[in-house]
Amino acid sequence: MNGREVPRLLALAVFAVLAFLPGVAGDYWTGQLSRYVLYGIFAMSLAFLWGRAGMLSFGHAAFFGIGGYVMAAVLLGRLDVGISDPWVALALAVAAAAAFGLLLGLFLFWGGGISGPYLALVTLAVAVILEQGVRGWYTLGADNGLTSVPPLPLGNDPWNPRPAFYAALIAAAAVYFLFDALLASRFGAVLTALRTNPERLRYFGYSVVAYRIAAFVLGGAVAGLAGALFVSTDSFASPSLIGFALSAEVVIWVALGGRSVLLAAFLAAIGVRLAEAYLSEALGPWWLLALGALLMVSVVAFPQGLLATPLLRLGRSLGRVRRG
Amino acid sequence: MLEIRNLRAGYGGSAVLHDVSLRVPTGTVAALLGRNGMGKSTLCKALMGLVPAHGSVRFNNEELLGLSPHAIARRGIAYVPQGRGIFPNFTVLQNLQLGLASRGGRGVPQHVFGMFPQLEPLRGRAAGTLSGGEQQILALARAMVAAPQLLILDEPSEGLAPLIVSELAALLPRLVSDGHMTVLLVEQNLELVQRAASFAAFLEKGAVVGAAAASDLGPRSAAVHRYLGLGAG
Amino acid sequence: MEFALDVLSYVLVLGLVAVGLAVIFALLRVLNLAHGEFLMLGAYSVLFATQSGIPFWAAVVVATVALAALGAIVEMLLIRRLAGRPLDSILGTWGLAILLRQAVVLHFGPASQNVDAPTSADVVIAGIVYPQYRLTVMAIAAAVLLGTVVLFVGTRFGLHARAAIARPDIAAALGVDVRKVAARSFVLGAALAGLAGALISPLISVDPNLGLGYLVPAFLAMLVGGGASVFGVIAGAGVVGGADSVLSLYLSSVWAQSAVFVLAIMLIRLRPSGLVRGRGERP
Ligand SMILES: Nc1ncnc2c1ncn2[C@@H]1O[C@H](COP(=O)(O)OP(=O)(O)OP(=O)(O)O)[C@@H](O)[C@H]1O
Ligand SMILES: [Mg+2]
16 A cells, blocks of 8 residues: 555545534534534645645635635626626636736746745735725625525525535545645645745756746635635625635634644634634634734644644554554 | 864754864964765854754854854854855945944944954945955955954855966965964865965765875875875866 | 925825834735724824823824734734735734724724824924924834834844845844844834824824725835835835825825825836845845
8 A cells, every 4th residue: 555545535434424413513513614614624624735735825715716706796696707606606716716816926926936935925915905995895895794695505495504514524525635645646645746946947958937837826716715615604704805814813723733744724714613612712812812822833833733633643553444 | 162062963953074173383283184975064064053963063162052053153153154154135335234243332442443444445336346356355254343262264265366366375374373363274276275274184975084284285285195185187 | 395294294194004004014915904003093093092081192102012012913913813814814913903993993983083183383484384283293204114224224234134134044043133123113003003103193093994005005115115225115105195285286185095006006017026126135
């Protein structure tokens, strides 16, 4: 067996366990969990970009928000494109996020361009600009956002949260295995080189810019998918989905989980959200304070992330058991 | 006395120096010869604490390995890097003042201008506007400002006109003439080594593979032929 | 005229904030996302001190000293461990920013509060009436910025700092203790941000999130200015702050800020090394 099988089995196990949760969680928590799973997809898209391709998009909510707003605006007829089918709208939302990734990528990377910490700051500024734009744009509901977004047509009972949960979970699994397959391919090898040694990549005749943009488009599209699904699950697109706050949050999830392990990022998003739901009431403002402290400690003492290290170790020992 | 024992060093996991041992007695100019890419500059950087290294580097019976670069500098060790490492936008005087960083004090001592009179009229000029020879003199003067006990020179003759190289050849023995200072001269210029150094060690593939007295370094000598592959054609 | 004074006062305050940010990035490659919180804490220090009965100007001094002390602690516990890891530094300092903000929320509550200016008098200059306090703030900010420039251009510390920015390896081999220079620069930057927050505290409503509003413009000022020289950063603050003020004349403040961000991104993209070139050796 090869080295990739164990992490895949581990991921399968995680998705299988999640699939059983609605049975024990009740409707309210199932509804919440579907949102957390979508945040998990969002986190994976950032982990892919940052941990694997070496590009920290600190304004990653821009993509999430574009996906969400396009979904909402199209279905509510605010953007008159003559589409009412939610699935087509979903495709359009993903395409819009991808297109934004392409344009932004072209602008940022063409002819050398911006990388490293500069990229982080510039993408952050982009997200802030978008948030302010949305807040000032009345077609998109300005500060109030867009409410009553119709859900995806999943099942007949709009009050049953399970179909949305399973849709989210299937999307998460699909995204995970798509990224996983991509990273196992030659494309993944090039991305790794992009992160660790772009000079050598250029030397061997690869177009660094093209790969950067491709990764950006892909990461953006998946974030857009998460955003669109989120808005249709939540039936609400608000300016807070597109700007600084969510951008910073997703970076925290991915950092705490472990940027280079997709599953760690996914689980960290769910875990932090769950912890917040349980603890923020008990701890009040101390919750955020603790999160800030945790982030500091983890960056200094566990730069690989809090979840990635045990996950990798578990994967390795499982691999040994299988072989032995 | 500089004593290097079993030094290993490299960049990010790949070793460049495998096993370097070398002794330089106080008051001498010792040369280190080696072809391009053999690790001469890496050795200099390892001595200055600029690349991670293992083994032992003792200077006047004090272990230097493991100290940070500024701490090494403050123990009386001055370094003129390959390419001179002057600050082109600083004035000549500011470059010289930086030489005091290892020693403290404010004013650049007048004897430096006594040793390098050509710098005196250039004090206020941006160092980047100096000629290559003047820049090398400046780098040397900056190293001498702190009155070091050990001077490490990495290919000082590189890119200099023959006339200036011969000035350098005359200067180096004078620096050690009072017997207090030691010079480690990394070079590829045989003539300079012959005139300035008392002996030379040869570095090849990350290890010292031989040594010879300076008088035995004629272009047709066996040592040069063997280690540098020169003089054969 | 009045407008010009407003622009100038914003630029000067932004300059105070941006200098510390830029110097520590140039020296250690650490992007300090908690720098805005230093400004915020400067304002809260004044709030706290004046509420405890300390006179305003003494409170400003207290705030500056307090932030210098906090800067020293933060440098020791966090910043030096993040040296040379710019992306990680973004995260670590973001954690610190969250922590500081929440600590303020816990102690002072989330609502915004006001600090009274030491004087509400107006003065007439060149035919216009202008608040005396604002003029005082400008004078102090200008003097402190000038002092900072002199520190970096005219002193041994400044020479070492500029050398460490330009060629850290060579500076270290000459005997410059780069870590120490960086630590002192960080403390200085924290103090300057604290001073800026203290000075503007009577002019704004003081709330726990006020740092963010200065952080992004300060970063843009640093990037636009090239980041490696004090002059460059001040020039960058001039561009970012000036553009923001001018655009605010024609656009609502939110749109003006967006336009400034777009402008700054364009500038950064087209001139990655900033408006003022050179790696540190230039003042
Ligand atoms: N910063 C670096 N990172 C990785 N490898 C390096 C680095 N600097 C040098 N090397 C490699 O280490 C080896 C020795 O380099 P070094 O500069 O010490 O050689 P040298 O003998 O000084 O050569 P030259 O005569 O050209 O100056 C070379 O193969 C070089 O490619
Ligand atoms: Mg060399």
